[in-house]
Amino acid sequence: MSEAAAPAVEDAKTPDREAIIRVRDLVVAFGEKRVMNGLNLDVRRGEILGFVGASGAGKSVLTRTILGLVQKQSGTIEVFGESLDDISPQRRRAIERRWGVLFQQGALFSSLNVKQNVQVPMREYLKLSPRLMDELAILKLEMVGLKADVGGKNPSELSGGMIKRVALARALSLDPDIVFLDEPTSGLDPIGAQDFDELIATLQKTLGLTVFMVTHDLGSLYSVCDRIAALGDGKVIAVGAIETMLESRDPWLQAYFHGKRAQSLVGAEPAR
Template identity: 75%
Template sequence: MIRVRDIEVGFGEKTILKGLDLDVYRGEILGFVGASGQGKSVLTRAILGLVPKRAGTIEVLGQNLDELSPSERRMMERHWGVLFQQGALFSALTVKQNVQVPMREHLDLSERLLDELAMLKIEMVGLKPDAADKLPSELSGGMIKRAALARALALDPDILFLDEPTSGLDPIGAGDFDELIATLQRTLGLTVFMVTHDLDSLYTVCDRIAALGEGKILAEGPIEAMLASDHPWLRSYFHGKRARAAMAGGA
């Protein structure tokens, strides 16, 4: 679904990603981890075209993104949905109106159908119907995440990008959100690219994990491969006290 080869991304004289290769396979949930400041969100934004790359190729659904015309790029963007870390909802729009933003941008639908589809997405993510007319300021942190997820699903994407989806949620809320992601992935056949620091998410919902460090992928594979790695950061991350607690909870 996603093929990244020899990517280099930097800002000014600082290089963030250098010679990075990564594959994301159809129908999997890939957990993308790394120390803070290593470039996890930068890679996500490079794939989405939100930050420029200096070198390398990115293919999505078999198409080189550099070779797409503006109209082809617009069509490609309908195949993915994005949940940003803080939700990134428009503060002056209601939940329903936020969900309708990508629909209005890409689809030519009647107001009635827009309302029906938005309500379907809102209910799909576990929000009550009365949440549709609320502003983001009236929502809890967990509700904001769900509303943003509903918007990410607005166009029935093939690929879902999640940037720290459980950040800021309490353990119960984070667990519920993980369960929601896993359920949606199974029922909708989604491919999920999930940037996360949440060890519970890695243990409970991810099929594979890719670990970023030193500008490249340090290791990738199932959780067992992470546990077997001798790399110092991976050992610290996956064998620390919090990791052992998460592993015990997921067992």
């Protein structure tokens, strides 16, 4: 029993944590066009990594490649220290259970209601009593800022912002270690977006969540992201805290972080 008393608090707040996702020399091509060209990226345990890049630069492609939805030509992707290429289907399932994904359009199952959508992963992986599953589904919905009565609605009856929230609730359904968020705050009003950011920050603090967030929301980048990686020409052109981005000489990053919209944010919220 004393061994049970020595819990493995592996995600203690050490400054240089191990990489939970490690991408090396990734090449992804569609026909002749190389979208990823020798990309390297580390996502550290317990951090919120913001991922930026011009539209069409391949941010979503990278996410989808890590998730195994897009075939890569070469390179390695390691998640939880295991290369996704040479693991058994069982191991892969175990890994898939430990990540949650918020797709850009929500990707809610349209034939299930909201509560059932959130319960899909629980039904698939856990054996729980119906009562606990109902409670958990509503808990997750309330955690993402929705009312319990949303649970009975169909996805087609929801607004864009609500779809995002339900999709996040579903992504968090199994208390994953990593969540992939594809533009989580796009289509939300500024207050909703700020709530969303705070929610993600809270979850990260309490659950030791690792967040990989593709975003264009400068507010999110400033307020919640621990590090930011910028994608250009199929490579990560810069990675680091927001200060690193601001100091970068790269013309695209200059335009991105010193544009009019960014200026107004910097003015309102001086560098933290």
